[in-house]
Amino acid sequence: MTDNLHSPQRRLIELRIEHADLDNLIDHSIADPSTDELALRRLKKRRLALRDEIARLEAEVQVGGSPLPDEPA
Secondary structure: OHHHHOOHHHHHHHHHHHHHHHHHHHHHHHHOOOOOHHHHHHHHHHHHHHHHHHHHHHHHHHHOOOOOOOOOO
């Protein structure tokens, strides 16, 4: 059970949810003329970092759990 809570697949789901939430927040912030530009840039930077981490984890999951391919037997 504990393994399932810390699996790469679960982490991917959490990151995708956070990324979607940031997308929504950024969209609303852009529409609001009183938005702090520095705060908006920080949100965008966090969203980009999430996208990078999602891509890294997706590659890791596709390879079978390790970031590098296994050596042939």
